[in-house]
Amino acid sequence: MGGATLQYVQVKTFYIETFGCQMNAHDSEKVIGTLLDQGYRQVPTPDEAELVFYNTCSIRDKAEQKVFHRLDKFKRDGKGKTFAVLGCVAQQEGEKIFEKAPHVSMVCGSASYNQLPQMLVQLEAGNRRVTGLSLDTDETFETPMTRRDNPHRAYITIIEGCDKKCAYCVVPFTRGPERSRTSASVIREARQLSAMGYSEIQLLGQNVNSYQDPSPAGWDFAKLLDEVGRVEGIRRVRFTTSHPRDFVKPIIDAIDANPFLCNHVHLPVQSGSTRMLEAMQRLYTREEYLQRIAWIKAARRSIAITTDIIVGFPGETETDLAATLDLLSDVEYDSVFSFKYSRRPNTSALALEDHIPEEEKIRRLALVQEHQRQIQIRRNAAYVGAVEECLVEGLNKATGQWIGRTSQYKTLNFLYPGAEESLIGQYVDVRVTRAGANSLVGEYVS
Ligand code: 5AD
Ligand code: SF4
Secondary structure (H helix, E strand, C coil), X not given: CHHHHHHHHCCCEEEEEECCCHHHHHHHHHHHHHHHHCCCEECCCHHHCCEEEEEECCCCHHHHHHHHHHHHHHHHHCCCCEEEEEHHHXXXXXXXXXXXXXXXXXXXXXXXXXXXXXXXXXXXXXXXXXXXXXXXXXXXXXXXCCCCCXXXXXXXXXXECCCCCCCCCCHHHHHCCCEECCHHHHHHHHHHHHHXXXXXXXXXXXXXHHCXXXXXXXXEHHHHHHHHCCCCCCCEEEEECCCHHHCCHHHHHXXXXXXXXXXXXXXXXXXXXXXHHHHCCCCCCHHHHHHHHHHHHHCCCCCEEEEEEEECCCCCCHHHHHHXXXXXXHHCCCEEEEEECCXXXXXXXXXXXXXXXXXXXXXXXXXXXXXXXXXXHXXXXXXXXXEEEEEEEXXXXXCCEEEEEECCCCEEEEECCCCCHHHCCCEEEEEEEEECCCCEEEXXXX
């Protein structure tokens, strides 16, 4: 009947653009897999597409505005196209999006992606107000078909959502409560990925280390990490993002003992001031955080440490800022992502006055970034002369340099005269000859 004919009328085309974090990037891979599975065809530009999807981020106001800029462009000349807003802005704004951008026909948050096939049927049937906004799920989004972007590194989501309540953060509202996958399903997926030729796996979760196996096996994160690193054919395992409160020493012991686990930990601190950490409801003090850093530094392997910083949170004084700069010096991070505080809907910090002017936030951000730049120049210089194993990720045709990634997640651009394109995806040894603030330069060693 009608349903069967609908499916075969024509192949519909879709375009998808993704904003935000790796969780979103991986969600898009799964959404693409679902769409392909439903018979849709992906095209590279929105102009060519009948269905246009935006998978959105709302972590900061600037990120949120991006999707509305995109949609604005199609306000007049989007006729004949169907627009869908997915991800965090969809969850946060819900049906208000239909008012802001009346040419949008579907709004769907990440906890409802399991319902995408049914929602697509509704769209095809001409429904112009299709929504998937429930957060009331204990399911995780797993698809039989995931179209992965990177041919060597594959993401596996092991835990979705967040049960913490950091005062500035919208994520618990956009991604819902924590749900872990069973360890057996994670290991099965890792084995499949290895059989497909992937050699690097990145375990994903908003609080990846809060993972708790819901099956009777009952593995914790350290056990899961170690077991993924034992899957045959997997040479590198990464994980992000870790929450300091749940960061226990067995994670470091696992990295120390298993060379297939990459020596890199991303441990967002947000501020170096205990007073600020308390205001942010981060659930740890500066001292407790530094205890985790001490474990990482005491490992036999040299583990790179990276972090996230927020400047200009309500109540932040010069003294608090100085404590953050001082923490950067103490830890000597390999890299830092720093942000100006941005007020987000639903968060508890909304009750606090956002009293620090924008120019002052800009000044504090610049201070943090310049301080960290000097640290990175110093740290990276120490690698000159060292030989590092790199996964070759590409070739920069302009410079003739191969783009390599070390276990510590540093970019190492190197020369390898005579090498062919098939080098991409291989692991090679490279001697570091020069170092900058953000990358290393080297040459292949045979
Ligand atoms: N304002 C600024 N930065 C934020 N982050 C999260 N929420 C906000 C906000 N409201 C930053 C944190 C987090 C990273 C992913 O984004 O540093 O670790
Ligand atoms: Fe946001 Fe805090 Fe949860 Fe991270 S731990 S996602 S910063 S609420």
